[in-house]
Amino acid sequence: MNQEVELLSRIRVVLVATHHPGNIGSAARAMRNMGLHDLALVTPHRFPDPEATALASGADDILAGATIHETLADAVADCEHVIATTARVRYVSIPFSEPRECVARLAAGQHPGRIAIVFGRERIGLTNEELDHCREAVAIPTDPEFGSMNLAAAVQIMAYELRLAAGAKIPEMPEHHAVPQGQMEHLYNHLEKVLISTSFIDPEAPRYIMRRMRRMFGRAAPDSHEFNIVRGILTSIEEALGLKPTNKRFPHLPQEPKYRPPEAVEQ
Ligand code: SAH
Numbered sequence: 604m605n606q607e608v609e610l611l612s613r614i615r616v617v618l619v620a621t622h623h624p625g626n627i628g629s630a631a632r633a634m635r636n637m638g639l640h641d642l643a644l645v646t647p648h649r650f651p652d653p654e655a656t657a658l659a660s661g662a663d664d665i666l667a668g669a670t671i672h673e674t675l676a677d678a679v680a681d682c683e684h685v686i687a688t689t690a691r692v693r694y695v696s697i698p699f700s701e702p703r704e705c706v707a708r709l710a711a712g713q714h715p716g717r718i719a720i721v722f723g724r725e726r727i728g729l730t731n732e733e734l735d736h737c738r739e740a741v742a743i744p745t746d747p748e749f750g751s752m753n754l755a756a757a758v759q760i761m762a763y764e765l766r767l768a769a770g771a772k773i774p775e776m777p778e779h780h781a782v783p784q785g786q787m788e789h790l791y792n793h794l795e796k797v798l799i800s801t802s803f804i805d806p807e808a809p810r811y812i813m814r815r816m817r818r819m820f821g822r823a824a825p826d827s828h829e830f831n832i833v834r835g836i837l838t839s840i841e842e843a844l845g846l847k848p849t850n851k852r853f854p855h856l857p858q859e860p861k862y863r864p865p866e867a868v869e870q
Pocket residue numbers: 688689690691721722723724725726727728729741742743744745750751752753754757
């Protein structure tokens with residue numbers, strides 16, 4: 604098991620006496636997004652409930668697997684560490700910190716067993732008796748004049764911090780292989796030839812156009828797909844000008860030049 608999955612698999616989200624079933628659903632969705640799976644509900648007002656299912660938006664497995672408990676003590680009985688979340692640190696008597704600091708310690712292996720993160724009820728949070736079952740508290744920094752967050756938003760932030768601390772990354776961009784210089788020279792020759800044909804470049808007074816084009820393509824460092832598109836565009840211009848047999852690539856289309864310059868018609 605890699606480090607990321609290992610930490611996340613040890614986290615239990617405990618929601619205490621949640622009033623709105625929609626918050627349970629949104630919390631389940633946030634958990635599933637971040638790779639958390641263990642949800643415990645202590646005396647939820649309504650559960651299961653269609654509103655919870657609707658807001659879970661497909662995270663049904665989290666709801667189906669949720670355990671239901673009569674007390675917080677029961678929900679965290681098998682946890683080695685219990686962390687309360689609260690908007691009001693002033694009132695807690697246990698050590699408290701911010702989410703990032705807290706999850707960094709968890710990721711460093713401070714508590715190698717199961718870890719509960721406990722969230723309180725919408726209106727009044729956690730009671731002092733419930734805080735007695737917790738060993739530390741976490742407060743998400745907010746505007747002190749409007750510090751109480753939506754329950755599911757608080758779950759989302761904790762779950763996200765856990766995921767980051769566990770080392771999760773978004774998938775990397777595929778490796779970029781720029782076309783080698785030798786091939787780029789073919790492109791520059793081709794471009795110059797076409798631009799002379801279209802009279803964009805006067806061979807007698809080239810005005811640094813090709814140098815600028817080299818600078819631009821050098822900066823773009825095209826890969827082989829992009830390179831082939833540019834070469835294809837140039838070839839299609841040559842075909843349209845009647846400088847090359849046309850529509851080789853589309854044999855079902857008329858094989859006439861798409862555009863004949865007047866002198867080509869006269870010949
Ligand atoms: N008036 C209550 C707010 C409860 S909000 C109070 O002050 O505690 C519901 C739950 O969301 C809280 O119990 C807590 O678990 C979580 N929560 C809300 N805002 C938070 C914050 N700023 N930091 C940490 N948790 C928060």
